[in-house]
Amino acid sequence: MNTLRLIIALEETRNVTRAAELLDMSQSGVSSALARLRKRFGNPLFVRTSNGMEATPRASRMAENAREILSRVKTGILDLEEFDPSTEVxxxxxxxxxxxxxxxxxxxxxxxxxxxxxxxxxxxxxxxxxxxxxxxxxxxxxxxxxxxxxxxxxxxxxxxxxHTYVAMLRREHPALEAPMTTSVFSNLGHAVVMSPARTNDLFERFLEHRRINRSVVARTPHHLSLPSIVAETDLMAVVPLATGAYFADLGAVELVALPFKPPVFSxxxxxxxxxxxxxxxxxxxxxxxxxxxxxxxxxxxxxxxxxxxxxxxxx
Known part of the structure; x- marks a missing residue:
């Protein structure tokens, strides 16, 4: 990187002293670096003329490429990256x-x-x-x-x-005629989702800790099949509240408060x-x-x- 900057500074200033000032280096340091570059590339790179240190064709091409490389480094690495959602993919x-x-x-x-x-x-x-x-x-x-x-x-x-949980029953289910009790909850048949959803595990642990039993009649890997199952049977399903509200809005099920204070999860x-x-x-x-x-x-x-x-x- 320092070599790229040195080539650009010499090409722009045509003067070792001014290049040294631009790079915050000593004049001798710039002269030594230029000597090493000349030896490495077998090219004088910059020659003294009446107009100062004139770049050779090789040095001119190097300076042009160096500017492009430094520009890419600046925009791709050094600059703070910003994401523009209105235009970017x-x-x-x-x-x-x-x-x-x-x-x-x-x-x-x-x-x-x-x-x-x-x-x-x-x-x-x-x-x-x-x-x-x-x-x-x-x-x-x-x-x-x-x-x-x-x-x-x-x-x-x-x-x-x-968030928390709610129970779902079909419309006109006999259990809707009276407040839900723990006994009714335990005696009803339940449809349970067996899926990667971690909330299912949380509710199972809650029931086990409270020693609340339920009779699992049906297991399915998908929440989205529950409205049809509940609407066409006398089974109950316990789901996260937002899910139950969504299914109730579809008109297939009724929401029922659980007969105990359900767990709250983040x-x-x-x-x-x-x-x-x-x-x-x-x-x-x-x-x-x-x-x-x-x-x-x-x-x-x-x-x-x-x-x-x-x-x-x-x-």
């Missing part, structure tokens, strides 16, 4: 359960359509044992949801908001240290935080209607 890989996609993707994609038209999103669900490796290698940029296993020093996390976004300072990833994380936070929590009023102030109890 970017492709992000997210990890989230199918139930989370229903919550996050519509609002995120609507935002990208207007603010970042050349940004694309790829979402997939990953099991615990593969997610960390995918994030370490950069194949997953951001994990969004409840991921208690991502707790190593190699990862960062940021809380978006807190919805976080997680990323690997390798992406922490990347301008593209920083922009995406900030956009997620702006779209999804306690202030924009669309389900908080429904939660309070069903359970009161769950969050104070959780704290």
């Amino acid at each position: 970017a492709d992000f890989a997210l990890s989230m359960a199918d139930v989370a996609e229903v919550v996050f993707l519509p609002r995120l994609l609507a935002c990208l359509h207007t603010e970042a038209p050349k940004v694309t999103i790829q979402s997939a669900s990953h099991r615990k044992e593969e997610l960390l490796a995918l994030m370490e290698t950069g194949r997953v940029d951001l994990a969004v949801g409840y991921f208690p296993e991502i707790d190593t020093h190699a990862f960062f996390q940021q809380r978006l908001y807190d 919805v976080n976004q997680h990323w690997h240290r390798r992406n922490h300072h990347d301008s593209r990833h920083t922009w995406l994380r900030q956009k997620m935080l702006t779209l999804f936070n306690t202030a924009t929590d669309r389900w908080l009023s429904l939660e309070r209607e069903l359970y009161g102030d769950l969050r104070r109890r959780a704290r």
